[in-house]
Amino acid sequence: MSHVPERYEDELLSEEPLSDELLSDELLSGELLSVEGLSVDYFDRAEPVHAVRDVRLGVRRGETLGVVGESGCGKSTLVTALTRLERPPAVITAGSALYRPREGEPVDLLRADERQLSALRWRHLAIVFQSAMNALNPVHRLGAQFVDVLRAQRGLSKKEAQERAGELLGLVGIPADRLRAYPHELSGGMRQRATIALALACEPELVVMDEPTTAVDVVMQRQILKQIGKLQAEFGFSVVFVTHDLSLLIEIADRIAVMYAGRVVEVGPARQLYENPAHPYTAALRNAFPPLRGPRRPLTGIPGSPPGLRHPPAGCAFHPRCASRFAPCDTEEPELLPAGAGEAACHLPTHADAPRTEEAPDATD
C-alpha cells in the first residue's frame, strides 16, 4: 500500500511534486517504466539485508523484460517494491520508478501516495504471483475474485462484472462455468491461468509476473507462456517476467536483466545475452543449463554459493566465485555501463589490466 511499512506511513504523508527536469528528461526515452537507483533493505535486525541495491532498469512499451537470477538475489523484492507491495520489514531506501501511462501524467511509483496508487493499481499495473494456489483467496469463489476488482476498478455492475469475468477466463481457455468453483477445485495449471486472466481484467499496461510458472509442469508452462505471448500481442501490454530459468527467458523475453546479489549485473537483448554474454556471471549461468540439443559436453556449475545480502562482498559481489576476477574486483564496485547492445556491470571490458582471455574460462562454447 505504501512504500514504507504501514507503521511508518503517518510521518510520510506530505507529498512534494516531481521536479520538472526529471520529467522531461525521462519522457524522451519512451520507456513505460524507468527505475533509477532503487535500493531496498529488510530491516529485521540491527544489520539490514540489502536485498536490492541501486538498480537501474527500463521497461519499454509492449516488450517482455526478463529478470533472472539465483534464488535470494532480490528478484521478488525488486518487483514488489516496483509495484509498491513490499512487505513490512522491507523499506525502500532510495530510488525512483517513473511510470508513464499512455494517458495522463507520469507518476513516480515509489513516492505515490495511497490515492495515486490505487488509481494505478490493476488498471495500469497488475501482478501475477508464483504460486496460484496462494494467490487466490481460498474461501472465495473464483468469480468473486474477478468481480470485486472489476467493480472496484472499472465500476461495473455485478452482472456486467460476472460476464466480463467469464470472457476473461475464456481468454485463457477456461470455461466460464468454472467461475463458481473454489480455487482448490481447480487444477494447478487452471489456477495459474486464472490468475493471468485476473491480471488482464482491467487491461493494464504493465503486468509483472513473479515466477508465474515455477509451480507447474513444463507442458503446462509452455502452454501458459504461449497464452501470455498471444495476449500480449493482442493487448500490447508490457511484461516483466521474473524467473530463475535463464534458458526459458532466452526463448520468450525481448530483453533480459540478470541480477546477482541484489544488483543488476547485465541487461541486454535476449539473444545477445545468450550468444555473447558480457558478464562472467551471465556466461556461467548460461552454461549451468544443459542444452536440450547439440552434443553433450562436460558442464560445470558455478563454484561456491551466492553471498548473503546482509554483508555482501566488497567490490563486485560475484568476485569470490568468478574465474576471471582480477585486481579491482574485490574492492571496486563496477557500474552498469554500456556493453554491446546492452549494459553490464563488470570490470573486465573497462579495465586496462583485465586478463585478456578470449572469453571467460567457463563461457566456452
Added chain:
Amino acid sequence: SAGPAGQGGKKASDSLTVNLGFSGNTIVRNFNPFSLQASQGTFGFQYEALFGFNILQGGKFVPWLGTKYTWADGGKKITVALDPRANWSDGSKLTAKDAVYALEYVKKQDLPVDWKFDFKTATAPDDHTLEITFDTPAYAKLRNIGGIQPIPEKIWQSQDGKTFTNPQPVASGPYVLKKYSAQQLTFEARDNYWKQKVPVKTLKAPVVASSSEIGKLLSGEIQWSGGAVPDVQKQYVAKDPANHHAWYPTYGGLFMFFNHTKAPFKDVHVRKGLSLAVDRTELADVGNPGMFHPLNSTGLDARTQGKWIDSAYRSAEQPKAQLAAAEAEFAKAGYTKQGGKLVGKDGKQLAFKILEVSEFADSIQRDKVIATQLAKAGIDVQVQPIASAQLDKARQDANFDVLVGGAVYYNTPYNFFKDMLFSGNKGIWTNYGHYNNTKADDLLQQMEGSGDDAAILKTSAELQKIMVDDVPAAPLITIGASAQYNSKNWTGWPDEKNPYAIPAPWAGPTDMVNTILSLKPVSGAKAK
C-alpha cells in the same frame, strides 16, 4: 442494590432481613418439618414446639404452645397443658389432638426427626391437655417432649412424611410464607397470630454466600445473622459499636475425642498428655478473639453451667499448655522425647490424624492450630478433611484417631453426660470415641430416674470425676451460638444483661421466635 436501601425504603421499620444460612446457594422449597433437609425457616417461624428451656439461664422453662408440664407416676407419665389461644395460620384451633397426631405420625412413618422418642401412649383427654405415658421414668426425655411440633391432621393425613415437600405450610408460628424464590424467602407476619402482635411485619431471608456475609452485615443489608464472621469484634462490632452487636452465648463445649478402641488412645496417660499439651487460650483466640474461653476440666462451662459443677472442680481449668506435665504423662505411657520428637517404645514418633469435615474451613483451621500445638510436644498430627458423611461413618466404625467436635448443654447436665459417656451411644452423638465405662453407665441410669436438682448434682459430681480423671474426651473451649444483629431499626435483642434467648437465627425454635417477637421498632428509624 447494595446498601441500607435494601431494607425497603420508607417502610424500613416494618421489615427485617435475616441470614438464615441456607446451605447451598439456592433455597429448596421444602418445609416438611419431618425432613432433616427442610429449608431454614420451617421451624419456629412456621412450625412451633411445645416448650423449651433457656440454657443461658440455667435451663429455665420457656413455655410456648405448652404452658406447663407435670410429671406423674415417678416419671412415667407427663401431662402438658396447651395454650388455649393457639391456632393454625388458616385460623382453625390448634388442639392437643394435633400434638398427638404428630407423635403418632412420626412413629408410624418412622420419620427421622430429632425429637423422636419412645413412648407408651399419647392421648388428648381434652383440647388443651396432652398426656404421654412411658414404660420407664422419662425425665430425661423432657427436651424431646418439648420439641414436639404439632401438625394439622387435615393436611398431613394424605401425605407421605418422607417425601412431602409441604410448599405452603399451614402452621402455628408467627409467619407465613409470602413469596418463595430460589434466592429468597419472604415471610409475612400473621395478623391472627395467637400469642401476640408480631412487631416485624415482613421478614426476608435471602441467600447470603458466606463470602459476602460480612459485607452485607456492614452495609446493613442484613440485620440479623448467625454466620461464622471471623474476628467479629473488630470486623463488625467495632465498625459501629452503637448499632452493631455480636453475642456468642455459650451453648456447649469443644472436645477432643479419642478413639478408645485404638492404641495408644486406650491409655489414659496418653489422653491426659494430649489434653495437657493443648493451649486453650490460644485456641480460644483463633478466628474470633474474645468470644470464647477455656472449658472447665469437667467439660462444663463454669460461667453458664456453674451451678452444676461440683465445688471440687469449680476452678479446674487448664488454659495454657503444660508441656512438662504432659511429658510426664507421656512418660508413664512409655513415650520419651527424643530430639524434639515424642517417641514410643517401638521407636516410632507418636503420630495421628485428626479427621475433620472438609466444608468447615474454620474447624480445619482450628484443628491445625491444635496440630501445631501438639507438634511442640513432639507429636506429628495431620488434619485430614473428609466429607461429613464419611466422617459419620468413620465415627460409627471407630475408624479414626482423634476428632474435634462440640457437645451441647441442656437444662440439666444429664443429657450432656449421657451424650458423651453412655456406652449405648457409641459412635453417635456424642460418644464418638466409643467410650465404655460401666460405672458411668450406672451413674447415668441413676440420674435418668431423678427428678430433682440436688440428686442430679450429686450424681453429676461423680460423672465429673470420671471426666477429670479418665479424660474420655479432652475439654477444650466453649462454643458459642454466633449471632450478629443490628439495633439501628430494631431493639430488644437478647444480650448478656437480658439473656432471654439464644439470639442465633439458627437456634432452636423457641429461642429464635422469642427473639423476633421481642423486637421493638426504633422510633427514629421510621423518619429515615
Added chain:
Amino acid sequence: MTAPVVPLGAESAPAATRKGPRLGRARYFVRRLAFYLVAAWIAITLNFLLPRLMPGDPASVLIAQMQGRTALSGDMIASIYRLFGNPSEPLWDQYLTYLGQVFRLDFGLSVAFYPTPVWEVISAALPWTIGLVGVVAVVSFLFGTAGGILAGGRAGSKLDSVATPGAMFMTALPTFWIALLFVLVLGFQLAWLPTGGAYDPDLEPGLSGAFLGSVVTHAILPALTIAMGWAATWYIGMRNMMITTVSEDYVLLARAKGLSKGTVLFRYAARNAMLPSVAGFAVNLGNVVGGQLLVEAVYAYPGVGYLLFQSVASVDYPLMQALFLMVSLSVLAANFLADSVYGLIDPRARETGS
C-alpha cells in the same frame, strides 16, 4: 482417423466422479458420528466406573448420609446402588441397569437439595450459566477477534503494541484470582457492583426492567472476569493468524488489485485468518455448559459451575455424576456440531472429490 478432440469443458470436472463424492462425504460423516457416539459411550461408562473405582465406597457413604437425613425407601437405596455401585452385584449387571437409568435421565435425588431430583437442580442452574457464559463467550469472541484483526492487520500499530502485551499478560493470570481481586476492589472497596448471586433477591423474577437491570448488574463482574481471559486468548490467536495471513500472496494480490483497505483486511485477510478461531469457538461453546467453575464459585453465581462446586463441597455424588455427564455430552455435541459446520466457512473442508 480423427483424433478425439479434447473439449475445453473436459477440464472442468471429471464427469465420472459425480456420484463418488457424495458417497465419500456420507461415509466421512458416518465415521465422525461414530466417533462421537463412541466418545459419548466412553463418557457414560467413565461416569459409571468413576465412583466404583474410587476409594471410599461412595454408595455406602451416600446411603449413610441420606439415612442421616431422611428415611430411605428400599427403592431409593436400590437406585443409589444402581448409580454408584453395589459391591454384591456383578459389575456387568450393574452396568446394564446403570445404562437403563441413564437413558431415562434418572439420576436420583440430590443430596444437597434433597429431595429435589438431580435433573431439576441442574435445569435450574443451566439457564444462568448458558446466559452468562454463553453471552460472554460470544461477546469475548467478537471483541477478541475484532481486536486481533485490527492489531494483526497492522502489526506494530499503537493498538498492537499496547494490546498484545496486555493480552499476553491476561492469559497468564488465573481467572479465579482476578475474580477475587474484582470482588475486593470493585465489590467491597468501591462498592460499585454486587458481588454475589444472580439478581437482587428482593425483586420479583420476571421481565420487569428492575429485575433485568439487577440481572445485568449482577452479571457484570463475573462476565468481565471470564471475558477478559477469553478475549485475550482469542485476540492473541487471531492476531497471530492475521499477521501470518496478511503476508499471504492472496492478500498481497488483493492489495495489488487496489481494493479498499477494509476489503483487503476483512474479505481477504480476516475471513481466512478466522478459520481456526471459528473452529476453536465452536469447540469452546461446549465448555460453556461446564461453566467457569471457580469464577461462578467466587461470585456465588447460581450456575452449573457453582453447582458442581457445591455438589463437591456437600459430597452430592448424584449431582456430581449427572453434572459430569451433562457437561461431557454437551462438549461432545458442540464438537460434533463444530466438525459438521466447519465446512460452511471453509470450502476446502467440503471437499468434492478431486
Added chain:
Amino acid sequence: MPPTDASKPVLEARKVSKRFTLHGPGQYGKEVHALEPVTLALHPGRITALVGESGSGKSTLARLLALAHPPTSGEIRLDGERIAAARTARGKRAYYRQVQMVFQDPFSSLSPVHRVRHILGRPLQLHGGAQDKAARERQTVELLERVNLTPADQFIDKFPHELSGGQRQRVAIARALAARPRVLLGDEPVSMLDVSIRLDILNLLGSLRDDGLAILYITHDIAGARYFADEIKVLYAGQLVESGPGEELVRDPRHPYTRLLVESAPDPDRIAPPPDPDGDDAPPGEPPSLVDPPGGCRFHPRCPLAVPQCATTFPPRTHLSAKRWVHCWSHDAGVPQIPQADPVPHTDCPVPHTDRPVPHKDKDNSP
C-alpha cells in the same frame, strides 16, 4: 561388495503397482491409482533417468524401490532375489546396505538437531562396521572429502542449518554413500537447488556412476536427464510409456507424450517456436485424475493420435531397437516390432559421458 556385473541388473522392479487409499472428507475410501504395473531395472555403473510430469508416480516408484511403501502388486528384486517386504529391522538394514536414497529437499532430509558428524557417523556405525570412534571419524572425513566438502574438519561439526543448500545436498549424498550401497535412488536430487549448484551435484553423482553405482535419477527436466543419464524412461500418469538412450530419445521421441515433453522444454537453441501439438491454440489438456483414471492409455484424452483402441487397451511394448521401446498403438499397427536397422551403435555401460559421438539421424519414424 558382490562382484559388479554390468549386464545384470542390481535392483529390479517387476510389474510393481501402487494404489493409495484416501481418508479425507469427501473422498473417503477412494483409491489413487498412482502406479500401474511398471518394470524397471537398474544396472551397475549406469544412470537411469525417470522423467514425467508432477504426480506421474515417479516418487512413488522410487519409494517402492526403497521399500518405503509396500507395492500393491508386483515385486522388487535385488540381485535377482525377491525381496519379501523387509519387516524386520535386520532385513531392512541388509537391504539398505545395498540401496540408498537421496531426497529432493536437502532442507528437510537432514535432521535439524544433529551435527554432520552424527548424521554420517550413524550409518557408518550401522553399515560400515566402523564401531570405534576413531574409525568412524576417519571414515566420516573420507566421506566428506569424497563429496568435495573440504576441508572436512570445517564441516564435520556443523548443524545442517549452518550449511548452504548445495552443501547440505552433499552431506545427504555422503550419508547415502556411507552404507557403501550399490544402488542410489535420487528423487529429484537437485530440483531444489540453485542452477549454479546443480551441475556440481550432478557431476558428483556422475562420478559415482563411474565408480560402478547403479543410479536412478528422477527429474522433471528432460534436458538435464539427457545431459546426465544413460537412459531415459518416461512415466505418464503411472504408466511407463517410453524408454531409450537419452540422446536418442530426446532427439527422436516416439511417444506423443514424450514429444510433447521435449517440445515443451525450454530450449534457447530452438529457432522456430515449437509446433503446436494441436495445430491450433487449444491447450493440450491436463494430466488425468488418478482417482478415476482414463482407461487404456492414460494419455489418450490429450493425444493427437488417439484412436478408439487407445481408450480401452493399454498398448503393448513395441521394441524399436535393443534399447528402445515405446507403448503406443501408433507403433503397433502391424508394423514389425523392431526396425530393420538400428543406426545408433549401442555401447554398453558404463558410458563415458563426455563427447560421445552421436551420429545425427534424420530418419523420423513417427507417423
Added chain:
Amino acid sequence: MSVDAAAVAARGGFRLPENRKVRAGLALLSLFVLLALLGPFVVEDVFGMSATAIDTSASMQPPSSAHLLGTTATGEDVLAQLVVGSRISLLVGLTAAVISTTLSVLVGVAGGYLGGRPDALLTVVTNVSLVIPSLPLLVIVASYVKGRGGWLTVALIIGLTSWPWGARGKRAQTLSLRRRDFVLAAEMTGESRWWIITRELIPTLAPLISASFLGAVVLSMFADAGLAFMGLGNINLTSWGSMLYWAQNASALPRGAWWWFVPPGACIALVGLAAGLVNFGIDEIANPRLRRANRDIRRAAKAAAKRAHRENS
C-alpha cells in the same frame, strides 16, 4: 496454532534461543525454581521465620517491618508461607507437567510416527480424552480422593487428565515431521523405530515439547491452585493454592486483607507470565513474521524511509 517443529529445531540445536521473550521467561522461571529450592531454607533457617507458627496476638496484620507481607488470621507470616508454599506449588506443577508431557509425547509421537492401526487407536483415545471435559473430571476425581495422599495425588490427577491436548499437538507435529525426508532417511540408514522416535523425532520436537511442558507446568499450577482453593487439596501443606483457600475462608477479601491473597495469586500469575513469554517467544522463532523488530531497528527503518523520500524529491 501450528508451529513448525523443524523450523524451531533448526535454530541451533539446544542452545538458548536468542529471543528476548524466551530469555526473560526462562529467567523468571529460574528465579521461582530457585525460590522453591532455596527459599524455604533461607526463610526458616536463616531468618528464623516459620510458615506455620501461630500468633493469635498478631493476626491479620498488614505488612510491617516485623512481617513484610503481613500475617494471616492466625498470625502466620504470609511471606514465610509464600516462600515455603512455592515449593509445593512448583512441585505439583512440575510433577503434573512431567506426567502429562511424558504421556502426551509418548502417545502423540508414537501415534504420529507409527501411523496405521496403532495411530488410529491412539488418536481415538486422545480425541475421546480430549472431548471429555477435564476440569469437571479433575474436580470430581479430586473430590472422590479428597484428603487421601499428599501433593503427589493431586499432581497425578492433574497430570493424568491434562495430556490429550499436548498429545494432539505433538501428533500433528510428528505427522508434519514424518513427511520430512530426514525420518525416511533415518529409516533407510537402518535405524530402529525406537531410535527414530527417541533420537530424531523427540529431539527435533524438543523446543516445542519444552514449551508445552512449561505451559503444562502453568496449567497444572492453575489447576492445583483451583483445587486447593476449592478445598480439594491437602490442607496440611502450605501452597499458594492453599493460601488462597485459607484467605478466602477467613474472609480476607471483605476484610481487605489484600496482603494475604494478592501475593500467592501474583506469584502464580508471574509463573504463568514466564511460561507465556517462553511460548510466545517460541511462536516467534517458528514464525518470524510474528516477531517485532526492536525499537532501534524500527527507528533505523523509519529514518531510511524518510531519507529515501527526501532524496527523491
